[in-house]
Amino acid sequence: MINQVYKLVAPRRIEVSYEDISLNTDKVIVRPKFISICKADQRYYTGTRGEEILKKKLPMALTHESVGEVSYDPTGALKRGQAVIMVPNTPYEKDELIGANYLPSSKFRSSASDGFTQDYIAINRDRLVVLPDEIDLRMASFSELISVAMHGISRFEKTAHARRNRIAVWGNGSLGYIATLILKKKYPDANIIIVGRTQQKLDYFSFADEAYTSNDLPADFSFDHAFECVGGNNSGDAVNQIIDYINPLGYISLLGVSEDLVPLNTRMVLEKGLTLQGSTRSEREDFENVVAFFVEHPDGADELQRLIGQVIKVRKTEDIIQAFEKDLNQYWGKTVMEWQI
Template identity: 55%
Template sequence: MINQVYRLVSARQFEVTYKDKILQSDQVVVRPEYLSICAADQRYYTGTRGKEAMSAKLPMALIHEGIGKVVFDRSGQFKVGTRVVMIPNTPMAVDEYCAENYLRSSKFRSSGYDGFMQDYVFLDADRLVELPEDINPEVAAFTELITIATHSITRFESKAHGRRDVLGVWGDGNLGYITSLLLKKKYPNSKIIIFGKNQYKLDHFSFVDETYQIDEIPKDITIDHAFEAVGGRGSESAINQIIDHIYPEGSISIMGVSEYPVQMNTRMILEKGITLIGSSRSGRADFIHTVDLMKEYPDIVDYLATLIGTVQSVTTINDIIQAFENDLTVSWGKTVMAWKI
């Protein structure tokens, strides 16, 4: 069959390419249904990844957050019509000490390899997780983002000490919202505090115990462990502010991505014996865990629906461009594309 792939060829310019795919294979064929735009996709779309990265990775189909319906599975593992979340990470090896999302050999869609902006996506069966029939598909579209928080919390549980009376989350954006929501569900008896820059964003965090703007934090606030979900240039001030307020021997889970080196107060990291936990992307286990959480706690999905900023119906390349351009103006939430092209 001929599959149409919608690739970014340069900043703000998409073209259709055609790939001949063989149906009689062991891969499952999925028709994308809802796709969600990520900040990483925007860096490629706007060309802000830099000339070297752009020339090395383009042309490339964007989007690594998405769900679809199975249209063909020769193995019979998935029934035709089954709604699934697609896992963008594709491991090429197995290492008992290194998770699939940290192996340098792994391929990640929309980061050097074609993402989900295609008529049909061909995936190995273990790159799919079945979704509940009644789940809100517009929320399910950004399941991959939710798994980032799930993965970080899993690493925190295995590496941080056991006192978890007060947990702080720095960052009032999408990832900060998701992380604090999952922490409150996971640790209902812990005090969850969110620290951010924008009061109108902090007002959305109705499920946490306390919120503070970062320039109005009381000096006596102390936290046991922290999660940094700021990213970019703001990572530096966030991490150093955490160092100031964290109790000795606490942990800092770093999730925010920065294109630039970040300076940290290493003297106080040493004096306080702080543990830094790096966390990036996610793997199959995190997708399974996340879907199980949404099944067990339907109210999580209700809260996450708050993050749906806009839904753009996509039937043409111009619609794709419009979705990305509109996303640049969204101050809160996610842009979801209803993929009908």
């Protein structure tokens, strides 16, 4: 079976390649239905990952956030047309201590292997999570981003001390929105606080107990634990501000990705006895927890639908480029491609 794969070959340049998919394996064939664009995809698309990295990675199909419909399952266990989330991380070994999302041998789509901008995806069965019928597939397309927040929160629950009266989230983008929402549902009696740079974006966080701009924090502001969801060039400022205001022995979850080194106020980290824990990507269990969240908190799923920023129908290669270009100017939420190519 000949498959068309839409690969980034140079910054802002996507071309079609033709690759064979064998139907004589145990892999499930999935047709993408909705694909969400991530900031990491944009760093490849715009060439901001750096020339040396691009030389190693390209040509490569982009995107790692997608839902699709089953086209063919050799076992028949998954029915044709069944909606599934595709887990982008592919492990090649098991470690009883280290999760697959932290193993160097794992291959992550749109980073170490081709992403989901393909006509069909041949994928291992354990990389699929079935979606209930009532879930909005446009919203479910960015389940991978939701799973990243879910993974970070699961590590927080295992590591942070038990005083969780006030939990703060830095970052008023999509990841901050998701983390704040999940925390509020998991800890309804705690004060969940959002700190961001833009009041207009903070207005979307109606479920947060408190909201502040980062340059207008109260003098007596404090909290027990924090999540950094800023990333980029501003992540250092965010983490250092968290260090300034967090209570002693607090826990800081680092979720934002920065391409550059970030200076930290280690003196105060030591003085306050803080725990900083980095989390990246996610695994199947986190995706299963995301689906459970959709089912258990339908009002939370409704709130997540507010992150659907624009939906662009993709019928040809030029539409993919248009979607990426429009996403660069997207003020709020996620750009979702409706895959009709």
